[in-house]
Amino acid sequence: MSESIFIGGGGDAYGDAQMLLLDKSNRHGLIAGATGTGKTVTLQIMAEGFSAAGVPVFLSDVKGDLSGLAVSGSADFKLHEPFMKRAATIGLDLQYDKFPVTFWDLFGERGHPIRATVAEMGPLLLARLMELTDVQEGVLNVAFRVADEEGLPLLDLKDLQSLLVWVGQNAKDLSLRYGNVASSSVGAIQRQLLVLENQGGTSLFGEPALDLADMMRTKDGRGEINILAADQLMGSPRLYATFLLWLLSELFEELPEVGNPDKPKLVFFFDEAHLLFDDAPKALVDKVEQVARLIRSKGVGVYFVTQNPGDIPEDVLGQLGNRVQHALRAFTAKDRKELKTAAETYRDNPAFDTAAAIQEVGTGEAVTSFLDRKGIPQIVERTLIRPPSSQLGPISASERKAIMQASDMAGKYDDRLDRASAFEMLGKRAAQAAEAAEKADAAEEALEEKEREFRAARRYKSEGRSRSPSSSRSFGGELASVVAKELTGTTGRRLVRGILGSLFKGR
Structure with missing residues (x-):
């Protein structure tokens, strides 16, 4: 098994191989560059390299382009000839290949549902x-x-x-x-x-919640590439960033310490990383910095993908040892300042000016710096990035559906569970409280009724002693007694309130 991932050729003629060492790849990394400069392809070839080495990968597919990892590249592809020419330039024997992929989607439409509680x-x-x-x-x-x-x-x-x-x-x-x-x-x-x-x-939010073990599978010796469909999710950028940070935090909390492994247990690519830090409170930035600093001992490598290194706070940026910097443009004073800052994060190469090289590299080129065997950043190199072995660009909807149906995850997360939780428990408490209140009201009503009956009995006895034996109550008298009795009770009081209310309304 290879001990490193071939990223591309470096040096004046691109002949010197630029390698990402597997035992240093949990020291995290950065893929940066302006839109259209090749960040997605770099992410793709890194994912291929990790998978081939038996390392599971998690990445978010913001533009829908990375689904091509599941399908082999082809000589029929329009860029086949340029790819073969580039491969020859950097000394690569390009072999087209596909990789094991699992599609995930928070909305359950373009991938298996993924939930958290x-x-x-x-x-x-x-x-x-x-x-x-x-x-x-x-x-x-x-x-x-x-x-x-x-x-x-x-x-x-x-x-x-x-x-x-x-x-x-x-x-x-x-x-x-x-x-x-x-x-x-x-x-x-x-x-x-x-x-x-x-x-x-x-x-x-809900169950069944994601089992982290399902993100860390291998198949036939290759690491599973977990692709989160994020094109729709990007419509809610804060939800996107918070979900990925939650996933990263769960890995940090759940995985055991492994020290410095020969290769990572998982590599996590955080695309559009600036969304994580935009207007983020200090407590959250501190948490990200803590996770980035400590999660490497759990065997997890984190790679931030963004347009400008300045999008990443300095305390976090300092943790990123392996770097690929695609072109940056310097049209404004702010751009020039950010370009200078980006260049200063690399070890100088006497063969060229780093800041100038960052502006000059074309699509598919980058300036790179990877950690050496001792964990020290190497000097910056101009690098021609290798072409991918898998398909460049998205697969069809039918291909995606077929892959999902054949996946080990098919059916596991499809049906939402709704077991008894706070909603049901609090609802039950409320129902019990209402029932208890109703019983208390009924008991009070019964007590009042007994008191009325007792008073009526005493009144009857008193009236009986004072009334002559020959006297008898008229029907009107009996009716008046019944009405008076009712008016002393709860029903009577309600009736009086209703009558008085209607009287006052009529005035």
């Missing part, structure tokens, strides 16, 4: 997803604490919605224990939940 997502990521203020995030944390203490599983959005209703109804008592729980904050969170629901959040 609300509890797994947690209050920090949910607050980010719903753009909550600090005060509202605090109330959300209270809701999660209450769910833990009350044994209320939070699985889907209706669980969280019903819990927030309960929190609002008990805000006074909760405020004494946890600090101010304002009904206005609860209402604001509820409104944001509606927005999230409209963006497709209902599809994301």
Whole structure:
């Protein structure tokens, strides 16, 4: 088995091989460059290399182009001749091939459904997803604490919605224990939940939740390439970024420590990475930096794909040891500053000016720097990226459907489960409370009835002693007695209120 992945040829004539070492690939990486400069192809050939080495891959297909990994390239392809010429230039014997692929889709349309529970997502990521203020995030944390203490599983959005209703109804008592729980904050969170629901959040949250082991499979010695259909998901960029960060966090929490393995257990490509950091609170950026720093000891390599290295915070950028920089344009002062910053992150090569090279490289070219055997970044090289072995571009809808039907995941996540959770439990509590209140009302009514009967009996005895034996009550008297009795009861009081109400309405 190969110990490295061939990325392309470097040097003046592109003859020197540029290799990504497998035992250093969990030190993370960066693929950057302007739109149309070749980032997607670089991502594709890296995914091919990891899969061929038996390493599972997760990547998001933002433009729909990466589905071609599932199908072999062909000599009939219009770029076949240019590809073969490029392969000869860099000393590659190009062999077309396909790779094992599993398609996933949060909406369950172009891939197998993929879900998480609300509890797994947690209050920090949910607050980010719903753009909550600090005060509202605090109330959300209270809701999660209450769910833990009350044994209320939070699985889907209706669980969280019903819990927030309960929190609002008990805000006074909760405020004494946890600090101010304002009904206005609860209402604001509820409104944001509606927005999230409209963006497709209902599809994301629920069961069966994703089993991480299904992302880390191999087939015939090759790593499974998990492709998340993200073209529709990109319509809700915050949902996209939060889901990927959740997945990364779950890997961090669940996987055991493995130290420095010979090859990663999984490689995770985070495309459109700038969406993760746009307007992100410091707490979230700190969490990403922590995960990036520590998850490599779990055998996971994370590769951020974005237009400009400046999209990545410095603390995170410093963790990315393997880098491929496609062309950047410098039309404005801001562009020139970002170009200079990007160039300064590489070890200089005396053969050329790095900043100039970043502007000059064409499509399919890049400046690259990979970690050496000692884990030290090598000097920057101008590199001609190798052509992919799989199909360049998307596959047809029928091909995708056939692959999904033949997948091991077919049927496993298709049917949504709805077991008893916070929504059902709180509904049952409410029903029990209503039943208890109804019984209490009935008992009170029965007690009042007994009291009325007792008073009537005493009255009857008193009247009987004072009335002459020969006297008898007229029908009118009996009727008046019955009416008086009814008017003393609950029904009578309601009748009087109704009569008086109608009288006042008529005035």
